[in-house]
Amino acid sequence: MGRDRHGFEQVLARGGEALGLACHRRGLVARGRIMMLGALAAFAGLVQVSAVLANDSTASLDAGGLTLTFNPDISMESEDLYLSRDEVRVTYHFHNKADHDIATLVAFPLPVINIGEEGNYDLEGRDPVNVMDFKVTADGKPVEPSVEIKATRFGVDVTDVLKRYDIPLTMLAPGEGAGSALNTRLDDLSQDARQELERYGVIDWNTTFGAAEKPLANTHWDTHITFYWFQTFPAGSTIEVTHRYKPVPRRFFFAKDDLSSPETRKLFCMDQDFIGVAQAALKQAPQDILAGTELKYVLTTAGNWLGPIQKFRLTVEKPSDKALVSLCAKGIKRAGPTTFTLAQDDYVPEGDLNILFVEPMPNL
DSSP states (O other), X not given: OOTTBOOOOOOOOSOOOOOEEEEOGGGOTTOOEEEEXXXXXXXXXXXXXXXXXXXXXXXXXXXXOOEEOOOTTEEEEEEEEEEESSOEEEEEEEEXXXXXXXXXXXXXXXXXXXESTTOOOOOTTOOSSOTTOOEEEETTEEEOOEEEEEEEETTEEOHHHHHHTTOOTTOOOOSTTHHHHHHHHHHXXXXXXXXXXXXXXXXXXXXXXXXXXXXXXXXXXXXXXXXXXXXXXXTTOEEEEEEEEXXXXXXXXXXXXXXXXXXXXXXXXXXHHHHHHHHHHHHHSGGGOEEEEEEEEBOXXXXXXXXXXXXXXXXXXXXXXXXXXXXXXXXXXXXXXXXXXXEEEEEOOOSOEXXXXXXXXXXX
C-alpha cells in the first residue's frame, strides 16, 4: 500500500453502465446530444489513441459541504461524509454551547458553471437551476432553501440581459427536444437582439458551423448558483443537518499514459497494488482503454465553526466490486466489497479529496 492512499486488487470485468459525455457545439452546455463512451472507444481504433484521449472528456464541478457564518459558540461534534460516483451525502452534528439560540445564514454554493468552451459538463436531463439535485434536512425535517442564481461576464452581472431574451442561465431546457429548440431560437434571434447580446459579450455569431454556413450562437458567461437558508441552533443543544446532491464528476478515457503519468499517480496516490491491477485491466481492455471518473470534493472551504471536527468519518463507495478506486486518504480501510471507510477524531482537513474510479468501457 502507498503511505497516503488505498488501492484495490480486483481485475476489472467487462460490463457496466453506459457513461454519457455531453456533446456540445463548441463547448456550449445546451448542445445536449449525448455521445456514448463505447462509441468513442470504437472510434479510437481508427485514430491515434492519445489524440482521442486528449480531447474527449467532460469537466467536473468541484462541490463540497455547507458554509455558515462564523460563531465561536457553535462547534461540530461530528461529520459523516459519503462519496460515490452518483451521490454525495453529508451528515453534520452541530452543538451550540451558548445559553441562547443562535440563528445564522447557512449556504451551499455550487461551483461556478462556465457556459462556454470550457463548460463540457455532463448535465443531461438535470434541472435547469438545481443542477445537482441538492436536498437538505434539519433534525430529519426537510428544509426548503432559497436560491440565488445569476450570470456574469468579466465579473459584470448580465442576468437581466439574458432573461430579457428568455435565455436560461444554465442553458439547460427541460423537456424532450427543448434543448434543440433553444439552440435554434438563439441561432435565429433578430439583429437587434444579437447586437445587445454581443455588446455585453455573452453571445456571438462569429463562426459558421451550421448548415449552409449559417452562423451559430456561441455562449460566453459564468453562472453562479447558491442555495441558502437561516438555521437556528438551539441553546445548549445539538442538531443534525444532512444534505445530499448528485455530483458532476469528470469522465474521461483512462489509458496507459494516465497510469504512467507522475502527476496523475501523485494526485490520486496510486500505489503498486493499484498500478499492477490497472495495468492488467488495460491489457485486457479493447483498444487498451478503460472508463475513468474523477470525483473531487472540496474539504478545505468549510471549517467555519469552533475548533476541529470532533469525530470525522469518510465513506467511499465504488460503483461495483469489479471497479478500481484510488485516493489520498491515510488510514482508509476496506469495510465491504465496494465500501471503504476512514474514522478520525479532532479532524482538521489538510487538503481536498480527489478520487479516481476506473471501470471497463461500457458494452453497447
